[in-house]
Amino acid sequence: MAKEYHFTIEQQKGRIDKVMTELMPEKSRSAVQQWIKERNLLVNEQTVKSNYMVQKGDKIYLAEPEAVPLDVQAEEIPLEIVYEDKDVAVINKPQGMVVHPSAGHPDGTLVNALLFHIDDLSGINGVIRPGIVHRIDKDTSGLLMIAKNDHAHEKLAAQLKDKSSFREYTALVHGVIPHEKGTVDAPIGRSKTNRKMMAIVEEGRQAVTHFQVLERFPKFTLLSLQLETGRTHQIRTHMKYIGYPIAGDPVYGPRKTLKGKGQFLHAGKLGFVHPTTNEWMMFEAPLPEIFEQTIEKLKHQH
Template sequence: MKNEIKVVIEAEKGRVDKVLVHRLKDYSRSQIQAWLKEDVVTINGEIIKANRKVAAGDEIVITIPEPITLDLMPENIPLEIVYEDDDLAVINKPQGMVVHPSAGHPNGTLVNALLYHLENLSTINDVIRPGIVHRIDKDTSGLLMVAKNDKAHESLAKQLKDKTSLRKYVALVHGNISHERGTVNAPIGRSKDNRKMQAVMAEGKPAVTHFSVLERFEQFTLVELQLETGRTHQIRVHMQYIGFPLAGDPVYGPRKTLPGNGQYLHARLLGFKHPTSDKEMIFEVEIPEMFRKTLENLRK
């Protein structure tokens, strides 16, 4: 039997998140926000967002998800540690590796590998994301910064929020981009048609991606992209939005046209100020072998 909470609106007005915080005294604001993000809150049978306004007679139902037990176990998974000191580590994540455990990926993740290879990890994020300051998609390869203590985590997270860190990607996209550079400034939110996808929408969160052309092929373009913001699937959504979806992208791209397992997207360069020394740190890694071979074949 499902565990449900039902709330019938009588005279309350305003946003559903604020109404629920007022009505459900036994639950925290953060728990209610989490339910809304997990799409388990409905009004009159319809899944809604936190900013949905309520009306008299509305029936709100929260279907509380079954608790997921995840045992975080250190796993001896090979890991390319580009840099490490007492405060942080920089990892070159391979394509195909999930960053942290979830219901669909309980083990074999970057976090499981970090627990094996590193002695300390920050504890600011929830229990399944120790050390994780930012993420890249499962099938995106490249550089990630990992915090080894909470002080370092706060510093690195603040740099991301303040847009002072540097993140540059390389991607292979469908089509031939005629201009040398451009900027996509388009807000991103969860798609109304497919809840597993993101989309450009007026009510989304601000998202800015800069790009420049590195090399052109007959049907593809190699681009460098720099993130100003870090929305979920940002590069993939923005490039699809302007008509140049990523090659190999199973979600936002056309039918598979090149070999490989996922989008041709690589986090090549990462820069930030060291949380203790304040020294400027910049790291760069080459594109993976499959990516490199595909470019060689396109040049032929």
């Protein structure tokens, strides 16, 4: 069944594809253009083109087609399983690996690897994201909890929601932070100027990041960060916002930066209450080799 939406234009201005992304911020402009092309979007009961300029009073009808599930195959990809029992697994995801398949990344993802290495995975997030309770970005390394059944998935997801799980990251940022620790409490939403980026926006969702300085170098600072909330690109967006973007970040940081494979951001510690035994479990993963080597080089710079 297609999902149906009805909108009436009140003060929005501009092209229909742009206006629709304002009305539905979770949707991309290319998705809107596809709906228009497939005649799933009507203005005043008429088909339009993507460059149609909306008028006050226009009535928009959208029949959003159901997503066709991807055929996700198990793939023999090396996977570091830090812990596993009948309910949960903890994975140390390498830098460069996408968590779940999408149109741009149909294979080679963590999910493809999980389907090969682990027999049972929760079905709550459907075919595309079996077992996936939370994500980290493609070029962020580190620990992820995986649910092997729906009971475990619900329990772990509830801990993320009520902020009782523990997630600590290590990051290398541009600039020398003068104070020892701080908290960034600023709402995050989709950027209005670049749909691929997140930004601090007034109407965004609450996001809180705590940070502590571990070490200072002439032009960089090594930080430990704790997440209170888990928004998309949260640490990357928050650090850019306070003027200390993450080194190597191709989206939020400066272009000329340290040599690496993306941002120097590692999810090194993960803690949660086991969904069946109620025991508190804590896991640690060492920094990737390239991260360690970069820190060593910085220590010898003056």
